[in-house]
Amino acid sequence: MTSILSGREVARAIRKEVKQQVMLLEKPPTLAIILVGEDEASQIYVKMKHRACRKVGINAKEYRFPVNTHQDTLVAKIRELNQNPEITGIIVQLPLPSTISTFTVIESVSPLKDIDGLHPLNQGRLLSGGFLVPCTPLAVVRILDFYEIPIAGKHAVIINRTRLVGRPLTQLLLNKDATVTICHSKTQNLSEITRQADILVSAVGRRPKFTITGDMIKDGATIIDVGLSRLDGKVVGDVDSGSVEGRASHLTPVPRGVGPVTVATVLQNVLTAMKLQRG
Numbered sequence: 431m432t433s434i435l436s437g438r439e440v441a442r443a444i445r446k447e448v449k450q451q452v453m454l455l456e457k458p459p460t461l462a463i464i465l466v467g468e469d470e471a472s473q474i475y476v477k478m479k480h481r482a483c484r485k486v487g488i489n490a491k492e493y494r495f496p497v498n499t500h501q502d503t504l505v506a507k508i509r510e511l512n513q514n515p516e517i518t519g520i521i522v523q524l525p526l527p528s529t530i531s532t533f534t535v536i537e538s539v540s541p542l543k544d545i546d547g548l549h550p551l552n553q554g555r556l557l558s559g560g561f562l563v564p565c566t567p568l569a570v571v572r573i574l575d576f577y578e579i580p581i582a583g584k585h586a587v588i589i590n591r592t593r594l595v596g597r598p599l600t601q602l603l604l605n606k607d608a609t610v611t612i613c614h615s616k617t618q619n620l621s622e623i624t625r626q627a628d629i630l631v632s633a634v635g636r637r638p639k640f641t642i643t644g645d646m647i648k649d650g651a652t653i654i655d656v657g658l659s660r661l662d663g664k665v666v667g668d669v670d671s672g673s674v675e676g677r678a679s680h681l682t683p684v685p686r687g688v689g690p691v692t693v694a695t696v697l698q699n700v701l702t703a704m705k706l707q708r709g
């Protein structure tokens with residue numbers, strides 16, 4: 431039988447850990463969340479981050495900008511927040527409108543306040559162990575650790591090569607002594623590779639066109655489903671859970687898998703940022 435890895439449970443454990451640490455502080459940390467435009471999904475994600483902060487006693491301040499905001503206005507606000515000692519961390523909710531360069535905006539966030547771990551300095555530092563690490567890859571590792579799934583010496587296959595998910599996750603798993611293969615849209619014979627995975631992380635998000643089925647996995651594999659798509663009005667992952675049932679040893683569900691853990695790792699990163707700023 432395939433065991434379902436509840437992300438909610440992992441998220442609860444992370445929030446408990448963070449709350450305990452926040453209670454010991456003289457003053458709670460503050461997270462600045464920047465939202466540009468009215469994107470519906472972004473507004474939901476911002477609300478989730480707010481709620482998560484409230485649960486653990488972290489202050490969250492929202493800075494909203496209209497969709498036609500000039501990039502320089504946004505960068506000026508970020509620079510001001512970088513200098514503000516009351517602000518512990520900064521998140522710029524992505525995606526940004528196409529008139530704004532995401533790279534320029536990300537680069538303007540102080541690496542010490544970069545909760546999403548997307549600043550080039552933080553991405554580079556991952557090569558030598560990590561500093562502020564992107565939340566979704568961190569969530570994947572937290573799930574594996576929480577359920578005591580061995581990583582060292584295992585073959586991990588990641589389907590995704592983005593700076594947000596696949597690349598940082600490759601480093602995190604390498605740092606934990608996995609043998610890592612990274613796949614993407616140009617990978618040939620994908621199933622041959624996925625069938626070799628002890629740990630398979632899928633982050634494509636194109637269902638029904640892209641689906642992980644039972645014949646694509648090794649017996650006893652652990653499957654971490656990061657992908658999110660809408661299918662018949664429902665949110666689904668990359669994996670056809672019915673088809674991998676009994677073959678996979680562990681599977682994260684969608685929803686209630688990687689998603690809640692990603693939000694919880696935002697809180698973890700706020701504390702990491704605070705510690706880094708204190709040296």
Ligand SMILES: NC(=O)c1ccc[n+]([C@@H]2O[C@H](COP(=O)([O-])OP(=O)(O)OC[C@H]3O[C@@H](n4cnc5c(N)ncnc54)[C@H](OP(=O)(O)O)[C@@H]3O)[C@@H](O)[C@H]2O)c1
Nearest residue numbers: 566590591592595614615633634635656657658688689692
């Ligand atoms: N649960 C969470 O907390 C959470 C957090 C972040 C993201 N997500 C979800 O994770 C997914 C990925 O996010 P993202 O921002 O990295 O998305 P993205 O920029 O669209 O990247 C998708 C990745 O999948 C690869 N890919 C696309 N089609 C493929 C195929 N047929 N075979 C193999 N690989 C293929 C792409 O390869 P190329 O590089 O060659 O294009 C790319 O590396 C999305 O569904 C997103 O919603 C979930």
